[in-house]
Amino acid sequence: MVVHGFSKSYCMTGWRLGWVTGPEWFMRHFHRVRYSASMAANTFAQHGALEALAESSSDYYREVYQDYGARRELFVAAWERAGLAQRPGPGAFVMMIDVRDLGLAAEELAGIMVERARTVMWPGTRFGGCGEGYLRVGLVVPQERLRTFATRLGEVVQAGELL
Numbered sequence: 562m563v564v565h566g567f568s569k570s571y572c573m574t575g576w577r578l579g580w581v582t583g584p585e586w587f588m589r590h591f592h593r594v595r596y597s598a599s600m601a602a603n604t605f606a607q608h609g610a611l612e613a614l615a616e617s618s619s620d621y622y623r624e625v626y627q628d629y630g631a632r633r634e635l636f637v638a639a640w641e642r643a644g645l646a647q648r649p650g651p652g653a654f655v656m657m658i659d660v661r662d663l664g665l666a667a668e669e670l671a672g673i674m675v676e677r678a679r680t681v682m683w684p685g686t687r688f689g690g691c692g693e694g695y696l697r698v699g700l701v702v703p704q705e706r707l708r709t710f711a712t713r714l715g716e717v718v719q720a721g722e723l724l
Contacts, residue, residue, distance in 0.1 A: 562587060567606075569654065571613035572625060576606040629654050632700040632707055639711030643718040654700045657685055661694035663718070671696055678713040 566579030581591060602610075612618060633656060637647045640658055649656050660670055667684035674680050674696070685692025700707065 562591075567610055567613060571610070571622065573606070573609055573613065576602075576609065578602045578606045578610055628704075629700060632704055635704060635707055636698065636700060636711055639715050643715040645718070655697055656700065657692070657695040657697050658682070659694065660696055667693055667695060674714065674717065678710070678717045680710045680713055 562581065562583035564579065564581050567573040567576060568579075582588070583591070613622075632654075633649055636656070636658075637649050640647050645658070645660060645662055647659055660667070663670060665673070667686050671682050671684040674682055682696040682698045685695030685697055688697065702710075
């Protein structure tokens, strides 16, 4: 079974549009469940999805993916310069930063970063118990602002201003 959506891959967050595919025996049963949960996507979302999947849109999405990749690399490099090795995932415009080596609770560290680095990041625990030791960051701002945030973060971590 494969479940996918348009939110992240096609910059259509909030449109609540996606698809599921799988073996025929599974899809017969899944269709009954899905039908009771939702009837159909709204018209504008369907038209947007068709345009997103059109060949004419491929250059646009290639540029978007490259831009977010560059933003992710910039942010990962900043954390690594601060002494915190990262293992980023391959996509999306958000990432979970591994801060376990700092020895602070994610909630506490997020507060310190707001106060001292003037940068907002979500504690990973807001996304479940396995998020302890991680901060979630959005990469949706322009690269220049990310550079500024990354510099501030590095200064706070390297200066040992965490306690």
